[in-house]
Structure formats: structure tokens, C-alpha cells
Amino acid sequence: MFSSLAIYFAEANRYFNAELSNHFRSIDEGSTSAIALIFILSFAYGVLHALGPGHGKALVAGYVLANPSKKMHVFQLGFLIAIVHALSALLVTLVANYLIHVSAMKLFRSVNPPLFQISGAFIVLLSFWLLYEVWQSRKISKERVKPHKSRFGVVLLAGIVPCPGVITLCFFAITLGHMEIGIIAAFFMSLGMGLSISLAGLLVHAFQKSRPVVTQPRWFWVLRLLGVLCVMALGIFFLLNPVSSRAF
């Protein structure tokens, strides 16, 4: 079943990619609805696109498990990560196109591996801080856990690696002379991605509120520790397995 889902997922991504291309072309043919459709499709593409790996969902899930947060903070995390992810991609696209005159994907392939590793190193550091906090609180119940501002660090660490999907979309818009529409479409795409990333955090949040966890403070603490270990494992994975810099 999961195998079939994977191919539907790839085909659906291809569908959105092709539809967005067609509607960008339609703008020049005078279609009035094309721009609105681009924004709607970009949002939906963002939701679907961020279901794939590499958009910070695992980090958010691990972080929320380690550091229980309010629902509002989970949404804040998800949407801010997506926006930083898109802004980073936008920066790569604009620098590539207007400053160094190469395709954005070429620049992406150069900056992505070191950014991945730097991000990984900081995630490992964050995990040690979380570990210290969780260890300190091993004898207290969940009510004492206060959400803190480290979530903004998570936003930066997870979002700083540019999203190639946004890069492709913006670059294509620029080549057709529709940079402004491309930037707004990137914003809509990031909102869609934010929704998917938030969903990962919300599932963990819902799990933390489930009866067995709420009634057993010890379980609650063990889950927090598990969350820290997830964050640490992710950081180590990013650090030791940089993405390749192949042509595409």
C-alpha cells in the first residue's frame, strides 16, 4: 500500500509542476484566472511537497516531543520554518539569477551540502541543551514544562536549508518575466508547506495529550527523552551524511 502511495505522490508532484508551468504560460496569453490559479495551485503544491522528507517535520516532531509546546506554538514552528525555508530559496534564486548569473539549481547544489552540515552541527548542539533540560526535569511532572524561545532556533536550523521546489518555481517565473508572481506563489507554497510541517508537530502534540501519557508522568518523561534522542540522531545524520552536489 505504501509503495503505491509513493508513486501517486510522485505523480501528484509532477501534476502540480506541469499545471503551474501551464498557468504561468497562460498569463502571457491574457488569461485572467491564471494568476489566481497559480496561487491556489502553489498552496496545494506546498502541502503535498512538504509531505516528502527534508522539510523539518522530523525535527519539529522530535522537538515538540522533547519540549512540549502549546498548539499555537506548534503552528508557529511549522509556518515559520516553511517561510524561512522559502525565503532561503528565494535568496538563492535571486543571487544566482542577478548576481552570479548561473541557474539557481547550480548554486543550490553548491550551497546545500555545507548548509546541511552546519545545520546538523547546530541541531546536535541544540539536542545537548534539550538533553540537559530533560535530565534536570526527570523527577517532575509535565505541568512544570514551560515552552521556551528555543523554538525560534529550531525555525532557523530547520528552515535555513533552501527548498529546491521553491527555487524551481521562482526561477521559472523569472525566466518568463513574472518575478513578482513567482515570489507571491512562493509565499503561498510556503503556507502550504507550513500546514504539512505543523501537522507533524500536531500529531505529536495530540499523542502527548493521550490518556496513557497524561496519566503516567514517567512515560511522559521517557517520551521527552525519546524526542531529544530523535533530534540528536537527526543532527548527527545531517552532519555525517551531506547531500551530494551532483548536477541535479
Place this chain on the structure above:
Amino acid sequence: MKKLLLIGWVCTVSLFAHPHVFLDTYVDVLPDKIDIRWVFDEMSSSMLMEDYDKNRDKTLDANEVAFMEKDHFKTLEPYSYFMHLFDGKKESDIQDVSNFSAVFEKRKLVYRFSIAKPSHKKYELRFYDPEMFVALIVKKNFLTCKKEKCRVEGYDADFYYAYKVVIQE
């Protein structure tokens, strides 16, 4: 329990492919070789043209194609050009490709190349990118066989579902 199942489902979905480049892959099985044609999606085509159509005339001349082959296509050799041969016992990489050409037509970049035809009576050509960045799509009507019996099937590459072409003499 329901919540646990839901979390499990999301985690599994998260491990799935996450493609950014889409290649319609056409396979033509000939008596002495197999011709492959990749048709890039329009967005990826525009990116690659930006890098390789140096004079911006929307066509690729011989020099541009030669550079594209060296600087782009050949770098995919360690990835077996996203094709893997399965002879019924083991999967092997594709090392040798020939007759590379590239054109830009109908707003899409098209790569054409050939691979040697295996000597086995029955074999599979599996199409997937192990990094999951490129999705290779093979449809029934993308496949042409002259003498052999051929069919397109889904291929479950453990973590990434892809396509394969089964060829029987």
C-alpha cells in the same frame, strides 16, 4: 492506538520520494541496442537551458551539447544514469552509454542516448534515482519493442516505488 497508527502513517509517508525533477522516460528496444529518451519537465528544462544554452538562442548547438554531456549528463554515471539492469539474479549498474544528443523542443529539454542490449533472454531495466530527487516516469505508450515481449510495471525499490521495463526475447 488510533493516534499511534496515524503517527506511524505520517512517518512512513515522510520517508517516501520527494522528487523535484520529472523525466518522462521513453524506451525503445532495438535489435542491437536500447534507445532511451528523457523528456524533462518544463521547469527543469528552463533551469538547464539557463546553464547550457550559452548564446540564449533557445537551441542547443554542437558545442553546447558537448559541454552539456560532459558537465551534466556524464556526472550521472555514478548514479548509473538512474537505470539498473536486473538479470533475474542480481542488479547491476549501467556503465556505458553512447550516442548522447540533446535538443530543446516544445519548451522541453530532451536527452537521447543508447545503452548496450544485454545478452540475457529475460531481464529488467529498473528506473529510479536512489536520492529520490528525480522521478522517472515510464508509461505503457513510452515503450516500444520490435521483436521482444515488453511490458511496464511498477517496481518497489524498498523505500522508493519506481518503474521497470521487463523485456523477454
